[in-house]
Amino acid sequence: MFIRLTLRILATAAILALAAPHPSWAQASQQSTGIQPGDAFGEDTILTPKSIVFVKGSGTWDNAFETITGAFKKLKAYTDKEGLKTDGLPMTIFTATDDTGFQYQAAIPIAETPKTPPRGEISIGQSPEGHALKFVHHGSYDQLDDTYEAITNYLDDKRLEAKDMFIEQYVTDPVSANKDKLTVNVLVMIK
Numbered sequence: 001m002f003i004r005l006t007l008r009i010l011a012t013a014a015i016l017a018l019a020a021p022h023p024s025w026a027q028a029s030q031q032s033t034g035i036q037p038g039d040a041f042g043e044d045t046i047l048t049p050k051s052i053v054f055v056k057g058s059g060t061w062d063n064a065f066e067t068i069t070g071a072f073k074k075l076k077a078y079t080d081k082e083g084l085k086t087d088g089l090p091m092t093i094f095t096a097t098d099d100t101g102f103q104y105q106a107a108i109p110i111a112e113t114p115k116t117p118p119r120g121e122i123s124i125g126q127s128p129e130g131h132a133l134k135f136v137h138h139g140s141y142d143q144l145d146d147t148y149e150a151i152t153n154y155l156d157d158k159r160l161e162a163k164d165m166f167i168e169q170y171v172t173d174p175v176s177a178n179k180d181k182l183t184v185n186v187l188v189m190i191k
């Protein structure tokens with residue numbers, strides 16, 4: 001959890017400490033249990049905006065997975081009730097982090113805007129757009145720490161600077177999948 005927290009704090013500050021020595025990103029990724037041969041690791045990608053329904057909230061690092069899955073349960077209930085067709089992977093957009101927790105938007109891309117606008121804590125918006133690097137993680141949510149450590153090393157080695165946000169896209173549904181066997185795309189927005 002500490003390594004993921006470190007990356008999130010760095011992403012929020014949009015500053016990477018380039019002076020500190022780190023093992024190469026290749027060594028860290030090979031040692032990581034969450035990265036498999038053939039996975040995208042630092043793959044350039046351009047994110048295009050999509051219509052999303054989302055729940056905005058905050059949470060603590062100790063309960064991050066439970067907080068995020070709780071938000072997705074609310075979104076799934078809403079999309080099912082409204083008969084909305086999804087148009088992409090569910091995602092968590094991390095908008096701010098600190099030592100104790102984070103602010104986020106749990107979002108599901110939708111094919112078209114609902115006829116009846118949502119009320120309460122569910123909103124409609126657009127997903128982030130711009131240049132990002134894609135990293136793939138396999139394993140539990142807690143094991144993402146290893147992947148985030150490898151990402152931090154990769155960014156340091158390449159002397160790249162992250163923007164104030166990053167995204168976790170869930171290839172496996174975080175609500176229904178085995179929580180120890182997730183596949184997550186981590187998208188780091190680059191300046």
